[in-house]
Amino acid sequence: MKIMVEIIQHLKPGGIEKLVFDIMRLQESNIEVYIVALEGEKSVCLAHWPILKRYQERLIFLDKQPGFKLVTVRRLRKVLMSLDTNIIHTHHIGPLLYGVMATLRLTNIQHIHTEHDTWHLLDNKQLQMTKLMLRLNHITLVADAETVGIQLSQVLGRSVAPVTILNGIDTEKFSPSLNHKRYKYRARVFRIGCAARLVTEKSLDILIKAVADIPNVELYIAGDGPEKQNLTNLVQELDLSTKVKFIGYTDDMVGFYHQLDLFVLTSSNEGLPLSILEAQSCNVPVVCSDVGAVHEGVCKQTGHLIKLNTVNEFHVAIKAQMKRSSEHLPRNFITKHFDIRMMIKAYNQLIKE
Structure with missing residues (x-):
């Protein structure tokens, strides 16, 4: 059994958050997935997103306050070691930064990082930080679309060749309604x-x-x-x-x-x-x-x-x-x-x- 930890900024209902929730929910049986949210508290999250209650034992909240916090790095490192983590999967720059710092010199943990867009890299500070993090650790970089992959190579340098893995949804859950009547022009609202x-x-x-x-x-x-x-x-x-x-x-x-x-x-x-x-x-x-x-x-x-x-x-x-x-x-x-x-x-x- 391998242990994978999904690291995200917060666990409020949104695109990335739903994605990692589905990864945890639908992952193959030989991999156990935990979600670590850098920000927020579990009780508040469960109150706003009740469906998570059945998975709460695999949800970890670090309650990070605004700004960079070294204590959060220590907490994250402790969590990863206590879970005997094999893989971390980070999303966007904040989790990338904390994931890299928490796993420095932990060569037994593989790091996969997914970028979901590139417009935040127009900020030079975020761009340079991302370049530095990618150099510090051996990271498998993933783009969630072909366009994102091309843009990443353009802004991070031609030597950066991310793997493209398209975003996915649960198509069994999101299926058509059998009762929906097709709209005919002006027949109804x-x-x-x-x-x-x-x-x-x-x-x-x-x-x-x-x-x-x-x-x-x-x-x-x-x-x-x-x-x-x-x-x-x-x-x-x-x-x-x-x-x-x-x-x-x-x-x-x-x-x-x-x-x-x-x-x-x-x-x-x-x-x-x-x-x-x-x-x-x-x-x-x-x-x-x-x-x-x-x-x-x-x-x-x-x-x-x-x-x-x-x-x-x-x-x-x-x-x-x-x-x-x-x-x-x-x-x-x-x-x-x-x-x-x-x-x-x-x-x-x-x-x-």
């Missing part, structure tokens, strides 16, 4: 959805404005975050309270997708987001801004990519999608390329004997 953290880079103000003048449409936004009040104010200013609904965080994302006719993502920065994979796995077509590696995760027969992230572009695309009818099913594209079981097998092939 057209339901649009978006699931995202309510932060500025998701550009949800563009989505709200884009649907404002489209009749017979309802918009449902799942998620929470610091921009909620600003977005709520915008909805009130535009007199859209009957058209735009904020449903907050939901533990039933499958049920959320089953209500939709279209999923829309207006982000200004992304890697390869899980939400568009989940929606399409439920046979919900998507309209997305063409940023990061989003284009890799959009079914070309049923989806639409927006080159210019403007209100008018999304307005036009949504209206066109309402009239569109396709014999193709986006789920076929997702099950072929983005099933998490394929992703887990690809990661396991990187593990040293």
Whole structure:
């Protein structure tokens, strides 16, 4: 039995967090997975994400406070040694830094690091820190999309050749609804959805404005975050309270997708987001801004990519999608390329004997 520890910044519901949770939940029987969150407390996390309660014995929280904390390095090192860890898997720069420092001179621990986007590396401090960490330890670098891999080589240097392992979702869990009636133009309300953290880079103000003048449409936004009040104010200013609904965080994302006719993502920065994979796995077509590696995760027969992230572009695309009818099913594209079981097998092939 090998012990793998997934190290993440925090364990709040989000793309990376759901990914590592599924890795823990669906990992092969010869590998036991633990999750270490640098920040946060277990009781608070379980209160906000109840499904984790059944796995709480494999969840470890270091309660790191803001800024770099050497005590967190010591705590992490102690955790890894007590678990007799064979592999650590880090995500993004914070966990990379702490993972490297906690395993210095521990040659028996393999380090796999996944980058989910590269826009944070535009910050020179983060770029230089990442380069340094990759030099200090022998790390297997993974990109979660082809585009991310190319960008990593460009910013980190041509000598850096990350392995590409596409993000995956549980396609058995995210399956189509048998009761969903296909939308026929103007036959009923057209339901649009978006699931995202309510932060500025998701550009949800563009989505709200884009649907404002489209009749017979309802918009449902799942998620929470610091921009909620600003977005709520915008909805009130535009007199859209009957058209735009904020449903907050939901533990039933499958049920959320089953209500939709279209999923829309207006982000200004992304890697390869899980939400568009989940929606399409439920046979919900998507309209997305063409940023990061989003284009890799959009079914070309049923989806639409927006080159210019403007209100008018999304307005036009949504209206066109309402009239569109396709014999193709986006789920076929997702099950072929983005099933998490394929992703887990690809990661396991990187593990040293």
